[in-house]
Amino acid sequence: MTLANKMVDSIQLGRVPPAVNALLESTVQDLAAVRGVRHAIVGVEAGDCSYRWIGAAGGADTTRRLMTTQTPYFLASVTKLYIGAAVLRLHEQGQLSIDDPLIYHLPARQLSGLHMRRGIDRTAELTLRHLLGHTSGLPEYIFAAPKGKKALLDRLLEQDDLSWNTADVIEMARAAGEAHFNPRPFDDNRHTIRYSDTNFQLLMAVIEAATRRPIHEAFARLIYEPLGLTQTWHPGTHLDTSTPLAALPWAGAEPLDKPLALQSFRDLFSTADETLIFLRALITGELFDDPATAGLMWQHWNPFKFSLIRRAPSWPIEYGLAMMRFKSPRFLEPFIYSPPLIGHTGLSGSWLFYAPDADLYLTGTVDQLTAPAVPFKWVPQLVKELRTAGSET
Secondary structure (H helix, E strand, O other): OOHHHOOOEEEEEEOOOHHHHHHHHHHHHHHHOOOOOOEEEEEEEEOOOOEEEEEEEEEOOOOOOEOOOOOOEEOHHHHHHHHHHHHHHHHHOOOOOOOOEHHHOOOHHHHOOOOEEOOEEOHHHOEHHHHHOOOOOOOOOOOOOOOOOOOHHHHHHHOOOOOOOHHHHHHHHHHOOOOOOOOOOOOOOOOOEOOOHHHHHHHHHHHHHHHOOOHHHHHHHHHHHHHOOOOOEOOOOOOOOOOOOOOOOEEOOEEOOOHHHHHHHOOOEEOHHHHHHHHHHHHHOOOOOOHHHHHHHHOOOEEEOOOOOOOOOOOOOEEOOOOEEEOOOHHHOOOOOOOOEEEEEOOOOEEEEEEOOOOEEEEEEOOEOOOOOHHHHHHHHHHHHHHHHHOOO
16 A cells, blocks of 8 residues: 555644644654554644544555544553553442452462462462552463463464463463562562563453453443443444444454454454543543542552563563553663653554653554554654644644
């Protein structure tokens, strides 16, 4: 698909400065032209509500259907923000505590041996806070390859489709080997941590156990209904036929048209408009009974270890509770400055960020599993340029 076919479909609410509009249209086109990317969508909202801009370009799937500003897309691990928000809502409502041991909510027999470290089973030490902050040390069920076998994601990309459930996740994590470290202490020190999707699969099971509802119904009660969201859903649960068909995520040259796997990941689909609504409600605390509850997500940041494997977040990204922070390391700031961003990204090149210094909310995706680093390369630069363009009024 050529740039000529990647014209930008955009909507503007409020007074968008001309320089901002031109910058954002150019950004969407440039993202849609990144190697391997079939489509892109970008949304930006000013913190003072003076404007909201959403633009999309490219083809939404394997047909000639174009990506529009209303097309839902795969959030991938941006969903962790929603999981964290749901857990914190239940925390403030007294249905659970983030300091509860995991075994309070899921069967101890099912969890036995999940966290093995040097021959000691520390599963009983795991709390919901450990899971929320990736401080558990649990192995990654998606990318870890048990001896003599292939990792789940590799098997998925080689086969027609796969499905799994929480019990399978636990078994895959257990089979991946011993934990990377003992559950980290909560002593206000900065401890290196390790990203693991296993943590959040377990948290979704906890939400279901605490609410006695399937995850999509729990999210509806805790998040969608309070915010008026109608176009955010888990795969396989959306019945509104008036919603446009979702865009397909891609894995290299192949569309990830695998319904069973997408349902098993339990990551959301949503629109740029609704992700911005959610993020604002999260950051301002509007989503919670007590706005201060939101602050638990960014109360303390731990750094990820450095890694050359780019499938999962690593240094210099930091993590709070279900939330990332990305900013320039202090020793690099005189040379390379990146404005701080808090929020989350996904493996498919999705992002949902708040830029506190610029007071901007940003969302979007390139829907390509080979481009997970796109948000970290593009969004900080976009924030810097938006600040400049916004002053040219």
